[in-house]
Amino acid sequence: MQPAGVAPLKVDIAEKTFRSAEGVMIDVLRGLSFEVRQGEFACLLGPSGCGKTTTLRILMGLDRDFSGRYQLPEGSSKRIAAVFQEPVLLPWRTVEQNVRLALSPRFRGKDLDSLFEILGLSAMRSFYPSELSLGLARRAALARAFATEPSVLFLDEPFASLDERTADRLRRLLISVWAARPTTVLMVTHNLREALLLADRIIVLTPSPAQVLGVFDLRLSREFRDTQALDDLILDFHKRFPIPV
Incomplete structure (x- = not known):
């Protein structure tokens, strides 16, 4: 249940279009409406090219050319953070310096020991990005995002292009x-198993122009989402949403 007086992330995008290289207007989003409750982990799931990343860009304020509105959640801070497919670390800064640069000047000395420990980066704090594997670089990007203690975190397929073993470790x-x-x-993903492992709710989108096809709630505690449970959830999901996503 949503706590009283706490605003969720609310999205109501009436229309988003692009002009193609040939000058043709292409509908990307039309009538896209959904909410994400305070403290909830939600996944946007849909076919490639349906407008998932475009939606995130709008919510991050990177694309203002659309019709509609949205409301960000009200947390202890009004900060937002994002993790993209590429870690985007400054190559001339160490892991710790990259993380601390995301903090406001008065918080740059905050204790980050527990955050580095959870992400397995304690021994890599003085490493430079060129010394990291892609998996470790993405851990650093996650550390940078969480260090700011944002009121909302946007994730755009942060485990894409990783081998499945590394990706699964990073998901956990x-x-x-x-x-x-x-x-x-x-979080934006087109990986159903990933969404079923991570999310409280999956918001399923139609092909472009994207609308909400439906919502799949996950009531099974994450600690019980083992391989068999995920296989069963996939079957349940496809019974409700028979079209490929």
Whole structure:
């Protein structure tokens, strides 16, 4: 249940269009409406090219050319954080320096020991990005996002292009750090198993122009979402949403 007086993330995008190279207007989003409750981990799931990343760009204020409105959640801070497919670390700064640069000047000396420990980065704090594997670089990007204690965190397929073993380890690290530093999360993915492992709710989108096809609630505690449970959840999901996503 949503706590009284706490505003959720509310999205009501009436229309978003692009002009193609040939000058043709293409509908990307039309009538896209959903909410993410305070402290909830929600996934946007839909086919490639349906407008998931465009939605995140609008919510992050990177794209203002749309019709509609949105409301960010009201947390202890009004900060937002984002993790993208590429870690985007400054190559001339160490891991710790990259993380601390995201903090406001008066908080740059804050204790980050527990955050680095949860993400397995304690021994890499003085490493430079060139010394990190892609998996470790993405851990650093997660550390930078959570260090700011944002009121909402946007994730745009942060485990794309990783081998499945590394991606699964990072998914579980993400849940560990989120449990220790809870915030509202909206994650874009086209990986159903990933969404079923991580989310409280999955918001399923139609092909472009994207609308909400439906919502899949996950009531099974994450600690019980083992391989068999995920297989069963996939079957349940496809019974409700028979079209490919």
